[in-house]
């Protein structure tokens with residue numbers, strides 16, 4: 491009887507312990523009792539351990555997820571994840587900025603309601619994502635818009651996990667600008683070559699079809715020679731430009747005497763002046779301080795000669811062209827060419843170094859210009875860390891100067907001449 495009673499009490503106690511454990515599990519597993527006696531105690535202990543392991547795994551998975559998201563955040567490309575209904579599930583800051591949306595506030599919004607560009611909306615709805623769609627970025631670029639340059643976005647959708655979609659965006663503004671420049675450049679070159687080519691072809695036809703006397707033939711051949719020379723100059727300038735673009739910057743340990751560079755300029759300048767103007771020009775060359783510059787000799791010579799030849803070509807005969815070198819108080823060196831020519835209106839000045847930019851086309855042509863001279867000078871200047879300064883006003887002549895950094899200028903060791 492006592493044993494029977496004992497069994498009942500034990501059973502009741504056991505049931506109560508089981509019930510208590512269940513109670514705890516139902517409410518909050520974190521409150522599981524530690525070190526309870528008997529089978530329920532061990533059970534509770536094991537559950538606690540399992541739970542702890544699970545929690546750790548979840549935390550690790552969560553950490554990994556955060557790392558992934560941080561990596562995607564760092565991407566220069568925009569990333570947007572859309573659910574089955576086209577609602578934003580997640581997006582990185584780049585995409586938010588580009589689309590002008592808020593990465594948190596706009597969660598669960600339909601992207602097509604936020605980005606209203608018709609091309610984009612149609613693309614999103616088409617479910618044909620074999621290629622990208624290019625739109626103006628609605629977000630960034632309000633300032634850019636004011637300057638007339640929209641930020642251009644390439645957006646491509648990649649479906650995944652059934653009907654979910656991942657949007658990748660890329661800022662292709664610079665790419666499109668470079669592409670436009672390339673097209674312009676090719677069009678310009680073609681035009682520049684076609685003009686003399688057309689003239690040449692005309693003369694060839696004339697020579698073939700008309701009986702000409704010796705004088706006429708000579709005259710025609712001379713004109714043909716001029717045109718082919720023009721094409722040659724153009725091709726040479728183009729090659730110079732592409733060489734300058736494709737090669738490493740000149741080193742700083744080859745030194746060239748300014749006096750030698752200027753002497754060469756003088757030879758060329760006097761020759762050109764004599765050919766262009768019967769009166770010639772009043773040319774002067776002055777060196778304030780005997781110096782040397784470091785860099786590529788042919789490039790430096792070409793840049794300096796170019797500025798001088800422009801001054802001579804655009805200044806009417808009898809005018810004055812002064813070439814000078816001086817070392818500034820801070821150690822920089824300045825090569826300057828000052829002329830009494832027609833001068834240049836302020837609006838043209840910033841554009842002079844663009845390829846094929848000319849103010850007076852016919853004057854440029856007549857004097858053998860290609861429209862590439864100042865583009866070449868600017869390139870050479872940049873490669874030497876020098877600055878091209880242009881000061882000019884209509885009717886007041888022009889002053890073109892190359893200012894070399896102090897590191898590329900030193901006193902000449904040997905004084906000659």
Ligand code: ADP
Pocket residue numbers: 800801802804805829831832833834842843847848849850854855858859860861862863864865888
């Ligand atoms: P170009 O071969 O036509 O001379 P450049 O690139 O050397 O080409 O110069 C661009 C334009 O700048 C010229 O067409 C000319 O209109 C203007 N220019 C350059 N130098 C002078 C100058 N000293 N005086 C007036 N105009 C100049």
